[in-house]
Amino acid sequence: MADEFVEIRTTGKGVHLALHPVTVEAFCAFLQASGRSRPPLLRRGRAGGAPVVEVSQEDAAAYCRWLGEREGRSYRLPGTAELQTLMEGGQADELDAGAWPHDAGRTPELRGGLSPHFLCEWTCETLEMPPSGARPAKALATIFYPPWLREGGNVAHVHASVSAAEGYSFVTFRAAYDG
Numbered sequence: 001m002a003d004e005f006v007e008i009r010t011t012g013k014g015v016h017l018a019l020h021p022v023t024v025e026a027f028c029a030f031l032q033a034s035g036r037s038r039p040p041l042l043r044r045g046r047a048g049g050a051p052v053v054e055v056s057q058e059d060a061a062a063y064c065r066w067l068g069e070r071e072g073r074s075y076r077l078p079g080t081a082e083l084q085t086l087m088e089g090g091q092a093d094e095l096d097a098g099a100w101p102h103d104a105g106r107t108p109e110l111r112g113g114l115s116p117h118f119l120c121e122w123t124c125e126t127l128e129m130p131p132s133g134a135r136p137a138k139a140l141a142t143i144f145y146p147p148w149l150r151e152g153g154n155v156a157h158v159h160a161s162v163s164a165a166e167g168y169s170f171v172t173f174r175a176a177y178d179g
Contacts, residue, residue, distance in 0.1 A: 143161075
């Protein structure tokens with residue numbers, strides 16, 4: 001997997017980010033190896049080379065830890081600044097213009113007709129919301145909006161916060177490591 005990473009520099013340190021998000025096939029291998037059950041979307045036979053979606057930030061981070069144990073490297077989810085540097089810092093050409101791995105030049109379609117061009121990504125950033133009244137404490141995670149979503153005027157900001165424990169049809173993830 002090391003040949004599918006690109007090195008970027010943020011805040012004076014080198015970081016390697018995967019060129020493509022984790023695929024359904026790779027995530028299903030993690031689920032099987034760790035004895036976890038498949039989420040409903042993955043039980044419906046999504047294409048193996050498509051980016052995995054409807055995975056919580058918590059499960060995405062668990063995948064990175066599992067991958068690190070297998071490969072002897074400390075993988076993690078990237079930060080917002082790292083994703084922004086990757087996608088806006090000249091590496092966009094290596095990212096296949098935002099299209100994720102696909103077959104014969106055909107971009108896979110996601111549920112509801114979504115294109116992978118419209119996917120956001122999990123970051124490693126979280127915020128703990130303390131309990132309030134009858135509401136329990138909740139972990140919020142940051143998702144990153146890629147430049148092609150912001151350029152079209154669809155989104156005005158770089159990131160947003162959503163529940164870290166839930167998966168979303170418009171959020172995928174990629175692995176990163178320091179060094």
